[in-house]
Structure formats: C-alpha cells, structure tokens
Amino acid sequence: xxxxxxxxxxxxxxxxxxxxxxxxxxxxxxxxxxxxxxxxxxxxxxxxxxxxxxxxxxxxxxxxxxxxxxxxxxxxxxxxxxxxxxxxxxxxxxxxxxxxxxxxxxxxxxxxxxxxxxxxxxxxxxxxxxxxxxxxxxxxxxxxxxxxxxxxxxxxxxxxxxxxxxxxxxxxxxxxxxxxxxxxxxxxxxxxxxxxxxxxxxxxxxxxxxxxxxxxxxxxxxxxxxxxxxxxxxxxxxxxxx
Amino acid sequence: xxxxxxxxxxxxxxxxxxxxxxxxxxxxxxxxxxxxxxxxxxxxxxxxxxxxxxxxxxxxxxxxxxxxxxxxxxxxxxxxxxxxxxxxxxxxxxxxxxxxxxxxxxxxxxxxxxxxxxxxxxxxxxxxxxxxxxxxxxxxxxxxxxxxxxxxxxxxxxxxxxxxxxxxxxxxxxxxxxxxxxxxxxxxxxxxxxxxxxxxxxxxxxxxxxxxxxxxxxxxxxxxxxxxxxxxxxxxxxxxxx
Numbered sequence: 090x091x092x093x094x095x096x097x098x099x100x101x102x103x104x105x106x107x108x109x110x111x112x113x114x115x116x117x118x119x120x121x122x123x124x125x126x127x128x129x130x131x132x133x134x135x136x137x138x139x140x141x142x143x144x145x146x147x148x149x150x151x152x153x154x155x156x157x158x159x160x161x162x163x164x165x166x167x168x169x170x171x172x173x174x175x176x177x178x179x180x181x182x183x184x185x186x187x188x189x190x191x192x193x194x195x196x197x198x199x200x201x202x203x204x205x206x207x208x209x210x211x212x213x214x215x216x217x218x219x220x221x222x223x224x225x226x227x228x229x230x231x232x233x234x235x236x237x238x239x240x241x242x243x244x245x246x247x248x249x250x251x252x253x254x255x256x257x258x259x260x261x262x263x264x265x266x267x268x269x270x271x272x273x274x275x276x277x278x279x280x281x282x283x284x285x286x287x288x289x290x291x292x293x294x295x296x297x298x299x300x301x302x303x304x305x306x307x308x309x310x311x312x313x314x315x316x317x318x319x320x321x322x323x324x325x326x327x328x329x330x331x
Numbered sequence: 332x333x334x335x336x337x338x339x340x341x342x343x344x345x346x347x348x349x350x351x352x353x354x355x356x357x358x359x360x361x362x363x364x365x366x367x368x369x370x371x372x373x374x375x376x377x378x379x380x381x382x383x384x385x386x387x388x389x390x391x392x393x394x395x396x397x398x399x400x401x402x403x404x405x406x407x408x409x410x411x412x413x414x415x416x417x418x419x420x421x422x423x424x425x426x427x428x429x430x431x432x433x434x435x436x437x438x439x440x441x442x443x444x445x446x447x448x449x450x451x452x453x454x455x456x457x458x459x460x461x462x463x464x465x466x467x468x469x470x471x472x473x474x475x476x477x478x479x480x481x482x483x484x485x486x487x488x489x490x491x492x493x494x495x496x497x498x499x500x501x502x503x504x505x506x507x508x509x510x511x512x513x514x515x516x517x518x519x520x521x522x523x524x525x526x527x528x529x530x531x532x533x534x535x536x537x538x539x540x541x542x543x544x545x546x547x548x549x550x551x552x553x554x555x556x557x558x559x560x561x562x563x564x565x566x567x568x569x570x571x572x573x
Contacts, residue, residue: 233458
C-alpha cells in the first residue's frame with residue numbers, strides 16, 4: 090500500500106511559504122549584504138533580518154485583532170516594520186527607493202534546494218498553491234523569480250485574513266470547490282498544521298531546522314502524527330506516490 | 332522600435348478565457364458527443380451547447396444586478412442553466428452524476444492551437460493570468476488540463492463580480508499591486524476591451540472568428556485601434572518582444 094492510497098481524497102496541496110518553501114533568512118541576509126556593498130551603506134544585516142522577521146507576527150496580529158481598520162497586505166507591513174527598524178539600528182542615508190528595494194527583497198527569496206524538483210513532481214497529480222500570509226503580488230513575483238511551478242496563488246489578501254484565522258484555510262478550500270479533507274497544508278511549522286487540522290484539512294510536515302539559524306527554538310520535529318511527515322519535498326512527492 | 336518599447340509599462344497580461352484562450356463551442360460539442368455515445372443518451376448537442384452559451388450572459392446579469400443575493404460562481408450558473416435546458420430539449424434519463432459530468436465539461440475545454448506556445452513565450456517576460464468570469468476552481472482545473480502556463484488564477488469569485496463590472500478589472504490590478512496601465516487585457520471581444528480601456532488598462536485584441544461557429548455575428552475585426560491587434564498568440568508574443 091502506497092502513501093497515496095492512505096490519502097485518497099487529497100486533490101490540492103497548499104504550501105506555507107516563508108520557511109517551508111523559501112529560506113527567507115539566508116536569502117535576505119545575502120541579498121541585503123550584496124546590495125549594501127554596491128549601494129555603499131553599512132549595517133548589521135543579519136541582525137536587521139532577524140529583527141524584521143520578529144516584527145512580522147505582531148504586525149499581523151495587529152491586523153487580525155483590529156478588523157475594523159481593514160486588511161493591510163504583507164508588503165505594507167514589511168515596509169512599515171523596516172522603516173522603524175532602520176531608525177532603531179541607526180542605518181543612515183536610505184532613500185525611498187532603497188527602502189522599496191529592501192522591502193521587495195521578500196519577493197526575491199530563494200527556495201530550499203529540494204523545492205523546485207519536488208513541486209515539479211507533485212504538480213503532475215495535485216493542484217499546487219501557496220497558502221501564505223504573503224499578498225498575491227508578493228507571492229506571484231516570488232514564484233516567478235524562484236521558478237516555483239504553482240497552479241494558482243492564494244495569499245492573505247484573497248480572504249482578507251492572516252493565518253491562523255479560519256477564513257484562510259477554509260477560504261482556500263472553498264475557492265477550489267473542495268472539502269477541507271481534500272486539501273493538504275504542507276508546512277514546517279507545527280502551529281500552522283494544528284490550525285489547519287482543527288478545521289479538517291490534511292497535514293504534511295517538512296522540517297526546516299535551519300530556518301531561523303542560531304535563533305531556531307522550535308519545529309525541529311513534528312509535534313503530532315501529522316498525516317505525512319517527510320524529510321524534504323522529494324520525500325513528500327515519493328510519499329504521495331509522485 | 333519594437334512593439335515592446337511602445338508599451339514599456341505593461342507587466343502583466345490578463346486573458347479573457349472563454350473564446351479567447353479556449354474553443355468552448357468545439358470542445359463542448361466534441362466532449363458531449365463522445366460522452367453521449369458511451370453513456371447511451373441522445374440529444375442535439377450542438378444546439379444544446381449553443382443554447383447553454385446563450386444562457387450565460389443573462390445568468391451573470393442576474394447576479395450582477397442583484398448583489399444583495401450574494402455572488403454565485405459560474406460552475407453553479409452553468410449547472411442551473413443546464414438543468415433548465417435538458418428539460419427544454421427533452422433529453423431523458425440523466426442522473427445527477429451525468430449533469431455534474433456535463434457541467435464539468437467547462438473545466439475540460441481545449442485551447443486554440445496557438446495558445447500554449449504563445450503563452451509559454453509570453454511567460455518569460457510577463458505575469459500571466461486569466462481575467463475571466465469563470466470561478467477559480469473552474470479556471471484552475473481548466474488550465475491544468477489544457478497545460479496553460481499561467482502564473483496565477485483570477486476568476487470572478489476573487490472580486491465577487493462579473494465583467495464588465497469595474498471591480499473585476501481594477502481588482503485584478505490591485506491584487507497584482509500594479510497600476511491599471513501596467514496591465515493589459517487580451518481578449519477576442521471588443522466589448523470586454525472597451526470596458527478595460529475605459530478604466531485605464533492596456534488592450535490587446537486577438538480575433539477568434541469561429542468562436543460561435545455559424546452563429547458568430549460580431550468580433551470579426553477590432554472595433555478600435557486597441558494597443559495591440561495580433562493575429563494569434565504567437566503574433567501577440569512577437570509584438571510584445573517575446
């Protein structure tokens with residue numbers, strides 16, 4: 090019996106992006122370091138990137154808990170956090186174009202080495218989409234630059250909600266005209282999978298133990314017996330019979 | 332000076348689907364004819380397909396002009412129209428599964444012969460998406476079955492509106508974080524292009540003079556000097572410098 094026959098109903102695989110599909114930390118540190126040399130500005134880019142990522146959950150929670158203010162896309166949250174952080178870090182001389190270039194760095198992130206080959210195999214048998222807090226424009230440009238062969242793009246601005254709001258997981262299933270158990274979320278984060286599982290989605294865990302570099306404190310292992318636990322996207326494809 | 336330099340700002344090409352990208356009439360007639368032989372039911376499938384297509388604009392207008400009833404996706408409108416038509420045509424013995432199979436025929440439509448090669452060339456330089464009244468699930472399955480290399484899928488259920496409502500054209504530009512004049516609608520229908528142009532989008536016309544078969548009464552020629560008029564998708568790619 091193959092792994093595929095254990096999950097006969099799954100028709101679409103939805104992927105968490107930041108950390109699961111792309112190495113945001115390594116990509117941004119490399120991108121900003123290279124750019125800063127050409128641009129002639131100096132800063133502790135590793136510390137800035139780590140602080141930028143730490144600003145991300147609270148900035149989304151601000152949106153999630155104040156729906157009356159309207160939905161704000163992740164590109165805008167990234168820019169707002171960056172403006173605060175460059176001031177805090179005392180990085181001088183940045184123009185509006187510089188801040189835009191840096192913010193668009195999230196659209197230039199690089200995938201983990203196993204991703205493109207794994208997705209290419211999976212695409213033959215499954216509908217593939219991000220299910221990400223990134224906005225559609227960010228994710229579309231990221232997928233295009235990284236060569237990620239998604240069939241469609243589901244970002245936070247599709248449902249007007251950020252994960253783990255139920256509207257994100259259930260909205261994606263509804264958009265695809267599928268039942269929640271016909272959809273599998275693939276993520277490197279146990280809390281994302283727990284939210285999806287509670288709503289009836291299938292779950293696939295792929296560890297990314299270097300995502301946060303020396304700051305990584307969780308998600309070294311699966312917390313639960315998720316429907317699939319795979320070493321990487323190649324192993325995920327094999328376990329799904331692709 | 333190439334055509335590309337005439338339209339330096341365009342970053343995304345949005346495609347009307349039914350008629351422009353896929354031959355809905357020829358595909359549905361062939362699909363239903365083949366299925367009916369295997370299924371052992373008889374009917375005038377050409378007449379049914381033509382009537383089914385004629386039911387489409389009024390069914391959308393019913394949604395457009397009654398927003399208080401909520402948005403209804405095209406899969407559902409197709410099913411509702413079909414149920415009425417099989418009764419009118421006196422087609423007997425169809426089960427719920429049969430009606431479902433027939434309705435899903437809109438997800439199995441075949442592209443015009445120039446489409447896949449043209450889109451593949453265009454994809455290198457442009458973001459490609461449908462901008463269709465089809466719902467996302469319909470379009471996603473259609474793109475997958477037909478091998479259409481879109482970067483993302485924008486259907487009517489993204490904006491909750493049907494063309495020519497402005498929310499469809501402007502919502503697509505907003506979703507991509509682009510100005511309207513950075514987006515080009517490509518369509519075989521002059522009225523679709525006129526609505527897009529009035530909102531500031533760029534326009535590309537590709538004639539599909541056999542779309543309606545012997546019932547075709549319009550769109551043999553461009554009504555205006557659209558930004559681009561191309562013979563087919565290969566010519567469109569050439570004129571956009573791809």
